[in-house]
Amino acid sequence: MRSPVFFIVAMLVGLTGFVCALWIGNDYIFYAGFVVLQFIVLATAWNILGGYCGYVNFGSAGFFAVGAYSTVTLHKLAANTGRYFPDALLPVADAILPLSLPMLIVIAGIMAGIIGLGTGYLTLRLRGAFFAIATLALAVVLQTLVLNWSFVGGARGAYIIAPQSVAIGAYELRYIHYLALTMIVLSVLAVTVARLIERSRLGYGFATIRDDEIAAEACGVPTLRLKLVATTISGALMGMAGAPFPYYIGYVDPGTAFGLSYGVNSIAMPMIGGTTSWIGPLIGAILLGTLQQIATVTISSAVNLLIVGILLIGFVIMAPSGIVGLYSEFLRTTAPSKLNARAVGILVLASYCFIVGLGGVVFGLAAAMGAKNSVLAGLGVVEIVLSLAYLASAYGLTKLDRWSPLFTTATLAISIPLSFTYIWLDSSTLNVIIHACVLVIDIVAIWYLQRAEVTGLYRSETEQRVTV
Amino acid sequence: MDFPFELLINAIVAGLLLGGFYAAVTVGISIAFGILDIVNIAHPAFIILGSYIAYIINQTFGVDPILISIAVLPAFYLLGSAVYQVYYVSFEQRGQDALRGLAFFFGLLFVTEVMLILVFGVDYRYVTAGYTDHAYRFGQFSIPMRMLIPCVLSLIMLALLQVFLTRTFTGRAIMAVSQDQLALRLMAADPVRIKRIAFSISIATAALAGACLIVIQPVEPSVGREYIGRVFAICVLGGLGSLPGTLIAAMLLGIVESITATFYGPSWAPAVSFGFLLLTLAFRPSGLFGR
Numbered sequence: 001m002r003s004p005v006f007f008i009v010a011m012l013v014g015l016t017g018f019v020c021a022l023w024i025g026n027d028y029i030f031y032a033g034f035v036v037l038q039f040i041v042l043a044t045a046w047n048i049l050g051g052y053c054g055y056v057n058f059g060s061a062g063f064f065a066v067g068a069y070s071t072v073t074l075h076k077l078a079a080n081t082g083r084y085f086p087d088a089l090l091p092v093a094d095a096i097l098p099l100s101l102p103m104l105i106v107i108a109g110i111m112a113g114i115i116g117l118g119t120g121y122l123t124l125r126l127r128g129a130f131f132a133i134a135t136l137a138l139a140v141v142l143q144t145l146v147l148n149w150s151f152v153g154g155a156r157g158a159y160i161i162a163p164q165s166v167a168i169g170a171y172e173l174r175y176i177h178y179l180a181l182t183m184i185v186l187s188v189l190a191v192t193v194a195r196l197i198e199r200s201r202l203g204y205g206f207a208t209i210r211d212d213e214i215a216a217e218a219c220g221v222p223t224l225r226l227k228l229v230a231t232t233i234s235g236a237l238m239g240m241a242g243a244p245f246p247y248y249i250g251y252v253d254p255g256t257a258f259g260l261s262y263g264v265n266s267i268a269m270p271m272i273g274g275t276t277s278w279i280g281p282l283i284g285a286i287l288l289g290t291l292q293q294i295a296t297v298t299i300s301s302a303v304n305l306l307i308v309g310i311l312l313i314g315f316v317i318m319a320p321s322g323i324v325g326l327y328s329e330f331l332r333t334t335a336p337s338k339l340n341a342r343a344v345g346i347l348v349l350a351s352y353c354f355i356v357g358l359g360g361v362v363f364g365l366a367a368a369m370g371a372k373n374s375v376l377a378g379l380g381v382v383e384i385v386l387s388l389a390y391l392a393s394a395y396g397l398t399k400l401d402r403w404s405p406l407f408t409t410a411t412l413a414i415s416i417p418l419s420f421t422y423i424w425l426d427s428s429t430l431n432v433i434i435h436a437c438v439l440v441i442d443i444v445a446i447w448y449l450q451r452a453e454v455t456g457l458y459r460s461e462t463e464q465r466v467t468v
Numbered sequence: 469m470d471f472p473f474e475l476l477i478n479a480i481v482a483g484l485l486l487g488g489f490y491a492a493v494t495v496g497i498s499i500a501f502g503i504l505d506i507v508n509i510a511h512p513a514f515i516i517l518g519s520y521i522a523y524i525i526n527q528t529f530g531v532d533p534i535l536i537s538i539a540v541l542p543a544f545y546l547l548g549s550a551v552y553q554v555y556y557v558s559f560e561q562r563g564q565d566a567l568r569g570l571a572f573f574f575g576l577l578f579v580t581e582v583m584l585i586l587v588f589g590v591d592y593r594y595v596t597a598g599y600t601d602h603a604y605r606f607g608q609f610s611i612p613m614r615m616l617i618p619c620v621l622s623l624i625m626l627a628l629l630q631v632f633l634t635r636t637f638t639g640r641a642i643m644a645v646s647q648d649q650l651a652l653r654l655m656a657a658d659p660v661r662i663k664r665i666a667f668s669i670s671i672a673t674a675a676l677a678g679a680c681l682i683v684i685q686p687v688e689p690s691v692g693r694e695y696i697g698r699v700f701a702i703c704v705l706g707g708l709g710s711l712p713g714t715l716i717a718a719m720l721l722g723i724v725e726s727i728t729a730t731f732y733g734p735s736w737a738p739a740v741s742f743g744f745l746l747l748t749l750a751f752r753p754s755g756l757f758g759r
Contacts, residue, residue: 056570122750129507132570133700134749136509137742140697144739155735260693264578271571302585309578316572317558 007192014184022177030180034248036289037183038241042262043269043281044190045237049230050267051275052203054210056132059119060266062139063235065146065257066115067108067242072152072252074099074107075160101166101182101244108243109236115142116235120228136263143258157253160246179244186244190237194278197233206230238266261305265292268312274324283323291358298366307362318395330398334457342453346397349445353394353408356438360387379421386415405449405458412442412449478609479730480723485611487722488619489684491626491715492677493695494702499629499670501700502709504663505646506555510573511699512692513580514671518544518678519593519687520584526595533595534621537679541672548671551576552664577692584689592686618680623715625676629669630711642666643709694738701745 001009021029042060049055077084078098085093099107123134147155166178173181197203205226208216217223246252265288273284288308295304319326327347335343360383368380389411396404419435419442448454493515500508521540522533559569599613633639641657642665649659681687702721706713721741729737 050567054567056567058574122746126749128567129501129570130704130749132507133509133696133704134746137697137701137745137749140694140742141739141746144736144742147735260578260690264574267571267574271568302582306579306582306586309575309582312575313572313579316568316575317554320562320568 003192003196006195007188010188010191011185014188018177018181018184021180027176030176032290032293034176034180034183035293036286037180037187038245039265039269039289040187040282040285041183041190041241042238042266043273043285044187044194044278045234045241046266047270047275047278047281048194048197048206048237049234051270051280052197052206052210053227053230055227055230056267057135057234058132058263058267059135059137059139060238061258061260061262062135062142063112063115063238064242064245064262065139065142065254066112067105067239068245068252068257069146069152070108070111070239071104071243071246072158072160074104075246076151076158101178101247105182105186105240105243109240112239112242113232113236115239116231116233117228119235120231139258139263143254146254146258153253155254157251157256158246159251160249162247162250175247179248182244186240190240191278191282193233193237194281198278202226202229261308264305264308264312265289268308270322272311272315272322274322276321277324280322280324287323287355287358291362294359295362295366298362299369303365326395326398330400333400342457345448346454346457349408349448350394350397352441352445353390353397353411357387357390357394360384360390382418386411386418389414400458402458405455409446409449412446416442474609475730476727479726481609481611482615482730483723483726484719485615485619485722486726487719488622488715489615489677489680490698490702490722491718492618492622492673492680494699494706494714494718495622495626495629495711496670496673496677497699497703498706498709498711498714499642499666499673502703502707502714503642503646504666504670506552506667507570508573508667508670509570509696509700510576510580511670511674512695513577514544514547514674515678515681515695516584516687516689516692517580518675519682520588520678521675522679522682523593523595523687526597532597533679533683534597534617534676537675540675544675545668545672548668549664551671552667555667556660556664577696581689581692588689590688590690592688593682594686595682597683614683618683621676621680625673626711626715629673633711638662638665646709697738697742697745701741701748704745705748 021033042064046057046060049057075098081090081093081097119135119138123131126134146152152158162175165175166173205221208221209223209226213223249256269284269288270281272288273282274280288311291307292304295307315322330347331343364380364383364387367383368377371377371380393404393408393411396407416439419439423432423435496511497508500506500511518537522536525531525536526533555569555572559572599617603610603612633643641652641662644652645659645662652659652662698721702714702717706717721744725737725740728740
């Protein structure tokens with residue numbers, strides 16, 4: 001698919017989501033969606049440097065905060081032009097300020113891009129771990145500067161009051177809807193840029209740096225220039241992600257803008273999704289972003305960071321190439337020439353197990369921690385254990401481990417009575433519908449796993465030869 | 469305004485003491501990162517863990533935090549072995565790139581910190597011991613005991629480690645392991661075992677450093693993050709893997725930070741160490757005393 005077509009298709013998908021959310025009419029979807037979209041931009045931006053070039057950036061929060069604080073600065077300037085501008089410049093300042101959100105995003109992108117370029121220059125000689133530590137240092141230096149800069153509030157932070165609504169043409173749009181819409185455009189843009197880079201000469205250049213920088217240099221790849229391009233683009237996109245943040249949150253202080261959660265999330269999301277292609281960070285961001293929203297609502301925001309940390313460690317150890325890597329490895333053995341129904345079926349089942357497992361851990365934790373009596377708490381613990389079994393099934397199925405079909409069948413079978421218990425405990429319509437669906441999926445999946453074409457796949461090669 | 473000379477002397481003395489403590493914090497990284505080439509950015513998190521263990525035992529039994537840390541050294545040694553085993557099996561053995569090892573330690577840092585937050589909350593914790601409020605006064609300047617004891621302890625630890633690394637067979641093997649594994653094998657030493665021992669020692673130093681930290685200042689789980697920049701700045705500045713270099717760089721950074729805090733305010737102090745780190749990395753990556 002060519003990039004303009006891809007952009008339009010992705011925009012259509014985003015807009016469909018937007019319209020659906022409007023139709024549901026719950027504002028929380030926009031607030032949660034904004035955060036997830038923000039993470040999509042951050043993860044994609046991180047991946048341009050971290051995934052394509054192999055340079056780990058721990059300082060994502062710094063770039064994000066540069067974007068956020070460039071908005072704060074411009075907002076403050078616009079609020080009182082008479083005080084900050086000399087008389088000669090006053091008419092010009094009044095004409096330009098306050099800037100619209102897209103303009104703010106562009107300026108934030110330029111600012112963060114310049115800082116990215118500076119980082120590139122400063123750290124050109126550094127490789128691997130040294131670069132990573134330098135970026136961490138950069139974020140702290142930036143944070144200290146902001147802490148001591150009283151114009152943007154220093155350690156006290158700054159209040160940014162967002163307008164109630166924005167008029168686009170004749171249509172009046174609530175501000176949170178406007179923010180979400182802007183973020184949709186921004187994330188589609190970021191993903192398109194990442195995809196474009198991946199398939200261009202630039203992307204191949206980046207890949208040579210990742211695989212062997214010295215060899216690339218020796219072959220005439222202009223590694224220095226490419227690295228500068230990568231740090232600039234990556235930094236600029238992170239800054240752009242941060243630009244709308246002050247209007248979203250309403251109050252910015254260095255602690256939130258430079259929060260470690262941005263740093264760890266923008267690393268964890270691509271690592272979990274897969275770092276070599278544009279789709280990895282996207283999957284990771286949607287998955288982890290949504291999961292964190294659920295965990296924040298049901299448990300607490302500290303626990304969601306714990307989940308991210310554990311998932312990051314788990315993936316780095318068990319599946320170093322992320323979800324995309326696992327799936328492509330699976331497809332390489334089961335469907336070498338072209339896709340077949342069997343491979344797709346198992347992948348769908350594995351994905352289902354993975355998502356149910358992740359969600360189950362969160363809900364189980366929430367149930368166990370907030371339970372009113374020991375029976376409910378016990379049920380929560382059972383759910384956590386079962387969810388871990390689901391995760392193991394998903395992993396085993398994609399890794400083609402021999403034990404996995406039997407193990408998955410057992411897991412699905414055990415979850416059937418649990419679903420009945422949940423229906424019995426809470427017979428609201430929504431709950432019944434959800435668990436009825438789960439029951440149907442469980443039964444279909446168990447039936448599917450017993451079919452010869454599936455079980456055949458999980459036998460060792462010698463056994464397969466005997467049956468043939 | 470005439471120059472406040474006494475203030476400067478005081479800042480330098482405080483800086484030297486602080487530097488001694490920084491050396492204790494950094495020595496673990498010097499071994500893991502400098503000698504073994506394992507980028508253990510989770511080290512500050514282990515230090516905070518050490519602080520909290522000292523805190524709990526001090527609160528329940530009233531034992532001196534420094535004694536506690538010496539008592540839990542074996543536990544930290546075992547913890548280090550366990551972490552190294554996971555690291556070895558998942559990354560070194562598989563020949564995975566360093567990028568993922570880095571992400572592993574970053575995740576470890578994060579998980580440890582959040583665990584501590586979940587268990588203890590974000591309140592500042594501190595310990596009390598007989599000497600924490602005591603100070604020696606020499607005319608114009610004073611030496612607080614809660615700075616002196618960590619500094620002395622750190623110097624002892626560094627001296628012992630230096631003797632161990634240069635005089636014993638295992639110590640020399642540790643120094644050699646990153647340079648030539650094959651040669652080490654020919655000397656009938658298993659590189660993996662040597663590395664495991666070295667990494668375990670590096671984590672064990674975190675127990676001592678943690679106890680020193682909580683003697684010096686109140687601790688909360690995210691304090692560790694400030695130390696990431698500091699320890700790597702010192703480690704790189706001192707030249708990778710050199711303990712005397714580490715000590716000198718730590719003293720230097722301590723003095724600079726202390727002077728900055730005295731004359732410009734403590735809020736600028738973190739920028740000093742990280743700025744130092746950035747400049748060192750940019751202009752002299754092999755450190756002041758690098759080989």
